[in-house]
Amino acid sequence: MSSHIVLDSIGIDQGFFATKFTYSKGMDRSGSVIFADSFPSWAVRSSNSDVDSAPMQHSDREHDGVTVLVDGASYFVGKTALLASSSTGGLRIAYDHYVDSPDYKALFLGALFYISKHHKVSGSLTIERLGLGLPVNSLFQSKDKLMHMALGTHEVPCPRIYQGASRFLLKKFLSSVNLRVQP
DSSP, X not given: OEEEEEEEEEEEEEOSSEEEEEEEEEEETTEEEEEEXXXXXXXXXXXXXXXXXXXXXXXXXXXXXXXXXXXXXXXXXXXXXXXXXXXXTOOOOOOTTGGGSHXXXXXXXXXXXXXXXXXXXXXXXXXXXXXXXXXXXXXXXXXXXXXXXXXXXXXXXXXXXXXXXXXXXXXXXXXXEEEEEEO
């Protein structure tokens, strides 16, 4: 477990059905080992606006996800967000300016959370290069907004299994973003 980890590059693609992410798991005899995972592109808004008292990470069989804070509102995202939405009325949104929505940022933070969880980050994470996918029909209207949203520092809850008794936020530093057009 490390308090600060630097990752050379990761990729995140937020589609209508799933948020996918990939990164290197290290090297083996044949070269770099690439890991890919996903969770449903479903952000369930919570009535609780305080991340400190919201359920930050669920790790039982029924719940696998994280509660993130976006613009003062809490969103549950993760592998079982669809189950959480059945009782709380989650909503899927698909519209021209989706990358500007809190739902989009919540899914983005969820991907950062899962990447941090895999790498057992307990303090901060620097991502030197981030690749993001953007549909061709929204490239020109959303490119600059998406790059602005992604660059800089982001905070996500620390995975519970690495934080001991206290809750705190992991800081993510993103220094370079590369957008790829999706067909």
